[in-house]
Amino acid sequence: MSDNVRIDTGQLALLWQLAARAREAASEETLAFTIVNETRSLVPYRQAAWWRASALLPGAIGAVSGLPQSDPSAPYIQWLGAVCRALARHTGRHAGHAGHANPPEAAASTGMPADPAADAPARPHAFSAADLPEELAADWSAWWPACALWVPLTDRAGRSFGAVVFAREAPFSLSDEVLAAELAQVWAHALSAFAPRATWATRARALLRPGRxxxxxxxxxxxxxxxxxxxxxxxxxEVTAKDPFVVRSPLDGVVERIYTQPNQPVAPGTPLFALDATTLASRYALAHKNFDTAQEEYRQTAQLAVTDDKDRLDMAVKKGKLDESAVELDYTAAQLARVRVLADRAGVAVFSDPNDWNGRAVSVGEKIMLLADPANVELTAYLPVAENVDVKPGATLTLYPKSSPLAAYDARIDTVSYRAEPTPDGVLAYRVKATFVGGARPVLGVMGTSRIHGRWVPLSYYLLRRPLATARQWLGW
Incomplete structure (x- = not known):
């Protein structure tokens, strides 16, 4: 045990009091004031300052003893900041010049933790003008007394919160360094509570420090x-019907009535819808009247042609008129029979709300509804142009239905449209048709999100594909 270090009960009480004041500080400014002004009761000094370290900036003086607030433009503050930066860069060399250490014997005699390395750069050490560059040492006597003590503030995680410097006329003893080392741990712990959270840039720099x-x-x-x-x-x-039967309007007209409901199963011969037959019924009645008239004229001409050669010649004209009216009557009757559309095959009626069709004018060949087989479905995906990844037939995709968040269905791509078309939502997209694989099949009409699987690429390409595509559109390269 060394006889050079003596820590009495009064110093331990002051150490405990200063530690309590540091933990109770409500702000960084209050803590800095306590560090540079109230530590004099434990470690006597004439001047003190706290230098705040920064990961991005050179660092700055945070507090000076005897001043409520320091002026960064003051000559003394600028010189003091340069001194602290020089000491921070060469802490190890200055610690060797100090000639003091915290040996295990001294730590045991005071109850303090032993220093594992006598020349550890994070320990407090004394320094003088000889330890500074010539341009800084030349101004030492103008600002400071002969002796100074450098106290680094580093927490257990290795984060630096700067350092505290003390200056006085008498040299700093080993007991002063031991007490300052204990206070440095308390101050660093207290300052960590006011330190901002580490940013991603700071963490990245810490991770990329030289070493293993x-x-x-x-x-x-x-x-x-x-x-x-x-x-x-x-x-x-969405899940759509595969190879559905398209039910179209057989005539130009107005939809009078829809007999079936959406998603209603129908059998062959079931009435589906009917067109307004008012116009066709009038045309049929007129054609029937013309046919009766032509038939009567032909009958009279045929009777007169027996005795009169002139009427015999008119009989051929009347016969032609009778045949023309018969053709018109048959055509009108056929059209009138088609106003009521029946199901040609069994299936499920797929169309929108019947109220959207009642009273609506349609043209011949216009699609009214589909007859789909519920067991024969396929997947139709709409791949936006911006998301196109050169999808080809044979690739796989997975459907995640909105109505069943825990279900998923795999499918194999059959066709991809060669050109993009606007979707019902107004998005320009490619239409992708896929057949479900496996035994499970979703219900017809189910909508969801599909994940289309493309080729294997490096992770860097996967992450930068969209930014690079946007950059090429803007830059034109």
Whole structure:
């Protein structure tokens, strides 16, 4: 045990009081004031200052003893900041010049923790003008007394909160350094409560510090960049009928009535809808009247042609008129029979609300509804142009229905439209048709999101594909 270090009960009480004041500080300014002004009761000094370290900036003086607030433009503050930066860069060399350490014997005699390394750069150490560059040492006598003490503030995680410097005429003893080391731990812990959260940039710089950790991080990053991943995109999709029977309007007219309901199963011969027959009924009645008239004229001409050669010649004209009226009558009757449309096959009626069709004018060949087989369905996805990843037939995709968040259905792509078309939502997209694989089949009309699986690409390409495409559109390269 060394006889050079003596910590009495009064000093321990002051140490405990200063530690309590540091923990109770409500702000960083209050804590800085306590550090540079109230520590004099434990470690006598004439001047003190707290230098705030910064990961991005050179650092600045945060507080000076005897002043409520320091002026960064003052010559003394600028000189003091340069001194602290020089000491921070060469802490290890200055610690060797100090000639003091915290040996295990001294720590045991005071109850303080032992220093594992006598020349550890994070320990307080005394310094003088000889330890500074010549341009800073030349102004030492103008600002400071002969002796000074450098106290680094570093927490257990290795984060630096700057340092505290003390200056006085008498040299600093080993007991002063031991007490300052204990206070430095308390101050660093208290300052960590006011320190901002580490940003991603700060964490990245800490991770990429020279050493084994940086080599490991760079190796993991390199592997992650070249790691192959499947190129996938998301696209809205719906379950549609495969090979449905299209029910079209047989005539130009107005829909009078829809006999079936959406998603209603129908059998062959079931009435589906009917067109307004008023116009066709009038045309049929007129054609029937013309046919009766032509038939009577032909009958009279045929009777007169027996005795009169002139009437014999008119009989051929009357016969032609009778045949023309018969053709018109048959055509009108056929059209009148088609105003009521029946189901040609069994299936489920797929169309919108019947009220949307009642009273609506339609043209011949216009699609009214579909007759679909519920067991024969396929998946139709709409791949936006911006998300196109060169999808080809044979690729796979997965449907995630909106109505069943825990269900998923796999499908194989059959066709991809060669050109993009506007979707009902107004998005320009490619139409992708796919057949479900496996035994499970979703219900007809189910909508959801499909994940289309493309080729395998490096992770870097997967992450930068969209930014690069946007950059090419803007830059034109």
């Amino acid at each position: 950790q940086r080599r490991r991080a760079l190796a993991v990053l390199a592997l992650a960049v070249v790691m192959p991943v499947p190129l996938t995109v998301l696209a809205p999709a």
